[in-house]
Amino acid sequence: MHTSTPTITRNAARVARTRIRVSPGSGNERCRVRTAVSRSDPAAAALRPVLVHHDATVARVSLVPDGALLVAGDGIEVDVTVDAGAWLDLIEPGGTVAYDMRGGHASWDVRIQLGAGARLTWAGRPFVVSAGADVGRSTVAQLADGAYLALRETVVLGRDGEWPGTLRQRITVERDGHPVLVEDLPLGPWPTSGLIGKHRVLASVLCIGAPVGADVESIGRLDLDDGGVMWRRLGVQAHETTLDTAWQVARGAVAPP
Amino acid sequence: MPPHPELLLMLLADARLPAAGHTQSGTAEAALAHGLAAAELPGYVSARLASVTCVEAGTAVVARAVLLRSGGTAQLADVAAAWAARTPSPALREAARVQARALLRLADRLWPEAGALQAVRELIRPCRAVVLGAVAAHVGLGAAALARLVGYDDVQTVCAAALKLVPMDPAVVTGWVHDALPDIDQLAATVAELTEPASIPAVGSPQIEAWAQAHAATSRRLFRA
Structure with a gap:
């Protein structure tokens, strides 16, 4: 059955694609991490993958904004692939603010592919859609049987005291x-x-993909x-709307024993 | 001669139909209990038509289309799976499945010969929208009429329940239903042409889902959902 929701085409003026692929190392070797950033325009802001730590079990990568994100015309694409048996722990150093786009728009599209037994834990930080911002944000995750995914997302409509911006999140x-x-x-x-x-x-x-006890964090x-x-x-307030316990549960369930 | 489709539509839209409709409030009971003012119900109805009810209507239309092109239980199961993936709240899924059981029992009685219903019977816990789609496929109800039925039934469910929960002039509430009719037509236009499970709208409402979950956990309620 074909069920993919197509990625929204926004005709962004500047596209920056970040690719991350993690494969297990052979034997006790550290896992293999390949990253690449490609830009349609040298001036395009991008998410730069910074390898923070990696060993035989996990690769920890931080997605560091390179340039001012997110303004009208920005098209951010993130492709994440974790091969069978590997674990990628993605972190973000801070939240993202989508600024007033004055009639323009921006897009933020994430594609995740996880092989059998692959693990992805991604602790997303708040994504703030300022008044006047217009953002299409999509996440498409394709998991093989036996893959594990823990994903945290927080969207905030408008900065404090501001009108909400427009967000189409899929x-x-x-x-x-x-x-x-x-x-x-x-x-x-x-x-x-x-x-x-x-x-x-x-x-x-x-x-x-990971079992969570029926009575855990109801x-x-x-x-x-x-x-x-x-x-x-x-x-109403981002700092009061955090789901910290649920995130600990999900991350703990997906991390290897 | 088979009955006119308009008469069948009236039959299916009638609140007196013994299909568990009276146990439902379209989550309006929970919404009112959690601070929604009665005066905000017209906006609530329109938010439903744009989200959870659009998923229901799209599912019914696609189930009908699948059966009319001679799909069987396997194809219908894909429709049901698409609906379930678009309905993250267990309380809303349960409410839809309980209503499906009542509707299927009634349909078995009215149309025992229906092949479309046989495919539904073989599903594990079908949802209401799939059963309605099968009934529409059997009695010759068109896709747009089916979508209007789902939309209209939802609006009436909310408004009729509200009258039992809040003292109001029934004529005012009927005015809300009347004023929602253009939104129902728009919903029908959005979904009538759909034929594939992947194309079923997926607009969710985290607020309605949260209220539905809270309602399922309380014992102080008049309506089941």
Whole structure:
């Protein structure tokens, strides 16, 4: 069955693609990490992958913004591949702010491919959509049977005291070609956007492939139909809407024993 | 001569249909309990039509299309899986499956010969939208009419439940239903042409999902969901 949600085409003026691929090392060798950044324009801002640590078990990579992110015309693409048996731990040094785009738009597209027994833990930091920003943000994760994914995301609509910007956020998670989670959230300053009620912060933690006990961390917990758990929290202040415990649970479940 | 499709549509949209509709509030009971004001219900209805109800309507339309091109249980299971992946709240999935059971029991009685319903019966815990799609495929209800049925039923469910929860003038509430009709038509236009599981809309509502989860966990409630 074909279930992929196509990536939104935004015709960004400047595209910067970051590629990260982690493969297991042979024997007790450190795992192998390949990274590349390509830009359609030398001036394009990009996410620079910085290898923080790697050993036989894990590669820890930090996604460091190189240039001012995110402004009108930016197209950020991140392709992450973890091969069978490897573990990539992605971190971000700080949050991202999408600035007023004055009629323009920007995109942020992530593609994740995980082989059998591959592990990805990605502790995303807050993504702030300022007043006047217009961002298409997509995540497409394709997992082989037996892959593990822990993903944390927080979106904040508007900086403190500001009108919300416009965000169309889509996520598709498939395991072995079957849909596990498909969600499209068009959020913005329009009055009928009751999708997140009277809140401006939406925090999510996703845990796929690793068992989580039925009575563990029940607050905001949504058990998905095809296995996996998503925790959700809505709030007004980013620092009060963090899902820290759920993230510890998800990350702990996905990290190797 | 088979009955006119308009009459079948009236039958299916009727609140007196014994298909567990009276146990549902479209999460309005939870919304009102968690601070939504009655005056905000028209906006609530429109948020539903743009999100969870759009998923339901799209699922029903695609289930109908799959059965009309002679898909069987395996193809219908793909539709049900697409719906489940777009419905992250276990409380909303459970409510849809309980309603599916009641509707399927009724449909078995009304149309025992329906091949479309046989494919549904072989599914493990089908959802309501898939059963409605199968009924539409059997009785000859068109895709747009089916989508309008899903949208209209949702609006009436919320508004009728609200009348039992908050003292209001029923004529005012019927006015809300009337004012939502253009939104229902827009929903039908959005989904009527869909034929593939992957094309089913996936607009979620984290707020409605959170309310639905809270409602499932409370014992102080009038409506099941």
